Amino acid sequence: MKKVLIIFFAVILMNPALIHAESFGSKYDKIVTFFQGETEPSALDATWDSKTSFKIGVIDDGSNWNDYANYVCEILYNEKLKGQGIEVKIIDIQKLAYKKKWVTLGHTTCE
Secondary structure, X not given: OHHHHHHHHHHHHHOHHHOOOOOXXXXXXXXXXXXXXXXXXXXXXXXXXXXOEEEEXXXXXXXXXXXXXXXXXXHHHHOOOOOOXXXXXXXXXXXXXXXXXXXXEEEEEEO
């Protein structure tokens, strides 16, 4: 848990824009809150770049992150966001925090 907190604070300090991410409405905020919460232990942070671009920060443990991105689409579908062509990117949060690089571990486009 301590490692997670250190990474979280490192990301926030290096990327202050994540603190004040634009809100695209309550439906989108609810999804961010879900992925930031304890319900989703793999996700450490989440943000919408736009209404069609959703990023989730994880620690790379060798999992199949494309499968996780497809799972994210299922969550989006449950929130009535089906058919909007939302791009989901799973980002290595450690590389973002320590090397300031957005490394995509998995991705998909939700149809």
